[in-house]
Amino acid sequence: MSELAARRRELVVANRILAHENVFDSYGHVSARHPVDPRQFLLAASVSPGQVGEADILLYGEDGEAVGGTTRAQYSERFIHAAIYAQRPDVQAVVHAHTPAVLPFTVAPVPLRPVLHVAAIIGEHIPLWDMHAEFGDTDLLVTAPAHAASLANALGNGRVVLMRGHGFTAAAGSLELAVRVAIYLGINAQAQAAAMALGEVRYLSPGEVAAADARMGSPRATGRVWDNWAQRCGLAKPLPVQA
Numbered sequence: 749m750s751e752l753a754a755r756r757r758e759l760v761v762a763n764r765i766l767a768h769e770n771v772f773d774s775y776g777h778v779s780a781r782h783p784v785d786p787r788q789f790l791l792a793a794s795v796s797p798g799q800v801g802e803a804d805i806l807l808y809g810e811d812g813e814a815v816g817g818t819t820r821a822q823y824s825e826r827f828i829h830a831a832i833y834a835q836r837p838d839v840q841a842v843v844h845a846h847t848p849a850v851l852p853f854t855v856a857p858v859p860l861r862p863v864l865h866v867a868a869i870i871g872e873h874i875p876l877w878d879m880h881a882e883f884g885d886t887d888l889l890v891t892a893p894a895h896a897a898s899l900a901n902a903l904g905n906g907r908v909v910l911m912r913g914h915g916f917t918a919a920a921g922s923l924e925l926a927v928r929v930a931i932y933l934g935i936n937a938q939a940q941a942a943a944m945a946l947g948e949v950r951y952l953s954p955g956e957v958a959a960a961d962a963r964m965g966s967p968r969a970t971g972r973v974w975d976n977w978a979q980r981c982g983l984a985k986p987l988p989v990q991a
Contacts, residue, residue: 752783755782759791763792763800765978766930770934771930771931772845777823778791778926779841782807787809791826792806794822806822812830824889825889827891828890830896832896832917835900841923843930844915851915855913860936861940862936864939865956867935867936868960869928869960872957876902877902879899903917907920908929927974927977
């Protein structure tokens with residue numbers, strides 16, 4: 749299997765995992781940078797994530813347009829991915845979602861911060877991007893390169909940026925890590941909200957975030973959870989043949 753074919757397959761699995769783990773519903777999208785040409789990336793056509801197949805994966809250029817054109821309907825917010833790849837050479841995958849547990853933190857004056865060691869990968873400080881501040885009254889969708897560039901600026905060098913009244917965007921150095929960041933962001937948001945209802949919350953210290961991220965953000969921490977999530981959504985790797 750070629751690198752491109754393997755990346756395409758991994759992206760299908762990522763879509764199915766994020767749908768099965770309730771990060772995505774009928775909306776949301778995940779992309780991966782081209783494994784050979786860093787100016788291009790892979791993203792599904794406008795299909796509900798839980799239904800994405802390999803034939804749905806399209807190739808996009810750095811302008812956010814399908815390479816060679818397409819007759820398929822496309823995600824209107826594909827420019828999010830293009831802008832982040834353009835600004836962040838280190839990023840290999842991008843997730844945009846509207847996970848319910850995260851949404852309250854996009855409209856309330858309470859920062860979303862890591863409270864769990866497995867969630868240290870979301871980053872110590874998570875910025876909130878308010879589209880209205882720069883673009884006024886809109887439908888809150890990131891449908892133009894200027895919108896996306898502003899969002900990418902707000903993300904900066906971090907892994908997550910919240911989007912007021914909308915959701916979040918996550919970026920990471922591998923597809924597997926981007927999926928984990930998106931999943932544990934929701935888990936952390938749920939835990940933080942529940943803890944706030946009980947009283948004063950003790951967040952991870954900056955040192956704890958750095959130490960936990962060094963462990964949980966490494967490739968060593970990826971294979972086990974990825975394989976488990978893939979199995980749960982019915983796309984596990986074939987078992988080896990026993991002699």
